Amino acid sequence: MATRRQTTKIEVPIPSIANGTNSATVKVPDKLDSPPPGNSPFLPTVLEIVLLAIYPGTLLLGSLFNVLHPSTRNATYIAHYQAYDPAEAPSYFAKKGNFFNVYFVKIGWFWTTLAFVALILTHPSLGPPLKPALTRRRLQAAVRYVCITAVWVAVTQWFFGPPIVDRSFRWTGGKCETILSDSAASQAEKADMGEVERAFTHAACKAIGGQWRGGHDISGHVFILILGSAMLWLELLPAVLKMEGLREARRILTPDGLVRSAAVETDAKEGGASDEKPKEAAVGLRVALVVASMSWWMLLMTAAYFHTWFEKFTGLLVAFGAIYIVYFLPRALPVWRQVVGMPGV
Structure with a gap:
């Protein structure tokens, strides 16, 4: 009968150094104590980069269509109106009065808010579905929403008087x-x-x-469509992908100064969140997906028919700046992360 081989843990002594210090044992560092390979905590993951690249790609695609397609080249564009002459608009979507522009884009933050609330109230990773339980994840998700909404208000509605888009227009000579x-x-x-x-x-x-x-008008349409849909996508990712895989991919800077995987911030603090997906979860996911998809389509239409390329570019930059501060900067700033958290963590 074969004997069972047993393994023994051996501490290997290190010979004394010339200064006469005592020998020490070799300690294999824990994998969480050493910086893991991968991106910086200041940078998005590869998946997130691909997702965010869709936005400038969409603006580029729409702008190329605007320049190259005969229907737009031959139509009369009124610069101060920021649109084509309604009498000869090259497309239904080129008219400011089209149904989707009036009832979706113009009140876009209502639809974004509806999708966000549906998501956080139905997905079990945030708390008990359709129950008013105030979990840590729900609270931090609400803080992220408030921060993004505050940016939307400041840029397009009110900023201690005129909003930032109007102030910038005046500052640039408008x-x-x-x-x-x-x-x-x-x-x-x-x-x-x-x-x-x-x-x-x-x-x-x-x-x-x-x-x-006379001045430079930051595209409010581009800004709101990117800001709202990017927020929904970044909240959606942990819900539609495997939670652990997403945590492993993201890097955070911990209070002890080490760069680690986001997986180190476990669910132990949550006390009851689940990754199982009951039927209620599908409702919130579908609403968020529909709103995010509609936002992309209207962004493409905006890129093709409205504003100059530079106005669209500045709208993109302002939206990306807000998204970075709320969704990516917390990974590198532990104090800020304690406030707004990270989706899925």
Whole structure:
């Protein structure tokens, strides 16, 4: 009968160094104590880079279509209107009054919010589905949403007065100009309202019958479509992919100064989150996927028919800046990570 071979753990002494120090034992460092191979905690993973690259790729594709396609080359583009002449618009989507622009893009943050709430209330990795349990993951997801929403408000709605898009337009030489009219009533109305120059926002300028001209206008459509859909995709990834695989791919800087896999921040702190997917989870995932997909399509239409290439590019940069601060910077800043967390961790 064969005997069972037993292994024995041996500590190997290291010979004394010339200075006369005592011998020490060899210690094999734990794999979590050494920096793992891969990207920096300041950088996205390969999968995230591919995902984010879709946005500039979409803008490039739409812009090339705008330049090369005969339907857009031969149509009249009105620069201050930031769109084509409605009478000869090259496509239904080139009209500002198209159904999807009015009822999806113009109120885009409503749909983004709806999708986000559906996701965090139904997916079991965040907490008990359809139950008002305030788990750590749900709370941090809500903080991320509030941060992104605050950026949306500051850029497009209000920033201690006019929003950033209107302030930047004024800073770059833009102003509200009077539309000439032969109507005596119209001229009298303009005389009563004072100087058109006092209109510091695009909405106010339009309301008094003026036109926003002369400055650089950051594309609000590009900004909101990228900001909202990128937030949904980055929240979706841990839900549609294997949680452990995604954690292993991401790198974080821990408070002890080491670069580690995000897997070290385990679910032990959560106390009850589950990765199993009941039927309720599919509802939130589908709503988020529909909104994110619609946002991509309207981004392509915006790239093809509205704004100049530079206006679209600055809209992309502002959206990416906000996404980086909320979703990527926490990996390298432990204190910030304690506040906003990371999806799936």
